[in-house]
Amino acid sequence: MMRKQVNVTGNLISYFAFCCLGFFIIYLSSSIRSESALFPLLLSSLLILFNIGLMANDILGWFSKKNKEKYLNKKKKIGDIITLNKSFSYEIYPFITIVLCIFFIIGFEKIGFDLSAFMLTFTTMILINSKEAFRKFYIAIIIPLVLILVFKIGLNLRIPLFIEFFLG
């Protein structure tokens, strides 16, 4: 029940997003030479068309399900509300991780990979299991070190490091 509610929201957002994308590409294609714009125009029209099809298909499906759901008892509804509230608490963690990734990219450029990678690893560890993260903080040092060894020394990649900035 709970999953279905989340999917309905997710589906609605995806229809809206894909339709917007389709129209946005049609708008952008107007400024491109006609022969180069033909293929994207065709694809964006198909994207909008399939989205409308999916939307119609899902709406029909939900209506038929709604009739069945009328018969659900009150207890189940209360249970769903509790699950719904619970769900929002864990939905936020993925987005915190994404924000941490953004900070990592900025840090990578400004202060080097070693320090930003340590910060990303350690904060993600804290986010998942703070007790163990502090006990095993050395893992947040080892993982970036191994990657530096493989990519910088093994594959000869130019990875900016804080130690290099520091040592000049």
Add this chain to the structure above:
Amino acid sequence: MNYVLQSFFNIFNPGTLIFMIFGVSWGILAGALPGFGATLAMALLIPFTFGVEPNIALPMLAAVYAGAIYGGGITAIMVGIPGTSSAAATVADGFAMTRKGESQKALSTSIISSTIGGIFGGLALIFFAPLLAKITILFGSAEYFILAIFGLTIIASLSGSSILKGLIAGIFGLLLSTVGIDVIAGASRFTFNQMYLYDGIPLIPLILALFAFPRCIIMIRETFQEGIHTLNLSKEIHKIGKSISLNEIKKMWKTILRSSIIGTIIGIIPGAGANIACWVGYSEAKRASKTPEKFGTGIPEGIAAAEAANNAVQGGSMVPLLTLGIPGNAASAVMLGALMIHGLIPGFELFTKYASVTYTYMMAVIFSNFLMLAVAWYASRFFVKIANIPYYILSPAMLLITLLGSFSTRQYYFDIWITVILGTVCYLLTLAKYPMPPILLGVILGPIAEKGFRRSLMISHGDWSIFFTRPICLIMIILSIFSLYSGYKMNKSKRSS
């Protein structure tokens, strides 16, 4: 024959061997980790192969694939949780044997049948792929366009819960492929004046955004949603028992051979894959058995049937991939990406101009099974213990590899932004149950489709009937409609069951 001999020398090059052993080990470990699987194992390793020669990189990826399919069976046997969906049929008899204290016998049965299945699939690849590749000489631009559409409809109709969502994902991928300089007219499209996008969206950051980044985020989500922090190893792991004897293997040869044939054929059919093969192999073995009631109670034959079938799929699925550029499943789609990264485009040229690399890869599909046998025979238990890594270590490590991996190819910070932004979009799409393989396939097949589409229209002076009047085009259109219909039927039966 010359190329086959040459490929032998390439495989036995010490550098290639070391990379392949690493590939098999990583594959087994990733396969044993629930939620990882061959696709993610290969996606995470591709950045490491960028600076390596294709003669070494591609055999390593073949080894990862073989190892990952087998690795899924280890946790299915030891813990009762299939590491990959292709090992789902192994759980029934595998875990039952572990409970009886016969885990060693179950593991050794799995290793041997996987090896035989994998070798069988590899031999089929070497035999059939060059024959099928000759057909591609007959292809003109119209055929290439319809072929791309055919590949997309197959993967879209069979990779998700809804065909329409699969098709939308495929179109989204095709649209992503239009970013960059148009190769025919030279016009810049959807680049927003970012010079980093002139060559299009780079493939490695894209693969990582599609498969690795959303998986990292989902793992973090799962730790809160379901309280999963690690694999729960049962106490039965300590009771190992004896390995399977040669006599017992001899008794099962028919089952192993039957499953190997089933797995190879299912692999060759685009859109099917190891998930289906393991169940077909298992049910056919049960049907042919004189004692079908014993299946599911913990007999080696049940494991052999499922494992030989799922490992034979690898070789089979490479036949349409190398010849037509149609991947049979998500892992093959990533393999297609790896081929493109190394400058190899599926088709007849793979067997002429790039024959040395292609044959080395095909030989690696066979040889990686021998390596898998050696590594798995001694280290299966060790891999199960490593697979027990807690999520609070695994998730950040994976996240870091993903982000640094996307930086590794061109060394632009912009590429990490691509991974994070596209990865976030893909995470949201995964939540809304959109399949990821059609997006990758759309990006890969997009340029082929567009070139074919525009050149055909130029040849026919704008007449669209060119796509419907050529015999090969017509066959592929019929096959596309059939694949959409069968996908619809399959989804319907899935929902009703």
